[in-house]
Amino acid sequence: MSSSADNIDNPASQPRIAPLELSEWTPEGFAAMEPMRPPAGSAYDKRKADRKQQVRRPNNALSVMARYPELAQAFLAFNRHLLYFNTLPGRAIELAVLRVAWLRRSEYEWVQHAAAALEVGLTTEEIDRTTADSVDGWNPDDALLLRAVDELHHNHGWSGGTWNELADAFDTRQIMDLLFTVGAYDTLAVAFNCFDLPLDPELEGKSFPSGAEG
Structure with missing residues (x-):
């Protein structure tokens, strides 16, 4: 399955904007990262070091963004907050991103964050369940978060009831971080779909779970 939702106009599934080979990166591209x-010394630093033992190349998303260093640097400065200084717990962040990726049918984003979700303690079964329409079986906080993402996607905002539930479960900064996390990864999901971005080599063969709804 391609990372693009439909591939109607690109049946060969070739990237519309191909990731740069490492030899093609410019000094400006590296600086933008x-x-x-x-x-x-952070947990993220350790996780990155562990990944580097297995993968010694930038991922395809960064390798596309390296084609446009000015845009990459601006967007990644924003994304840095969402990754490293987000007030939401790691579990909540990854649940939200997985749900966004599924709703946008962005295979690239979903597969990338399925791997990240394992690192913050989600189980494989929980990761797969982020593609189910129902939120039955989730604990109340997880179910609320998934419903909040769904509501943003389908209704472009939150009802008064959802807002009140979120205000009871999260503080103001966490609610703001949730909104901007959903918005940022929605943008990335759409971009990855439009680029027809291929999966990274170490993740080839991964996809949405078998039997995923929709």
């Missing part, structure tokens, strides 16, 4: 450097 600086915001993605995790804070020294």
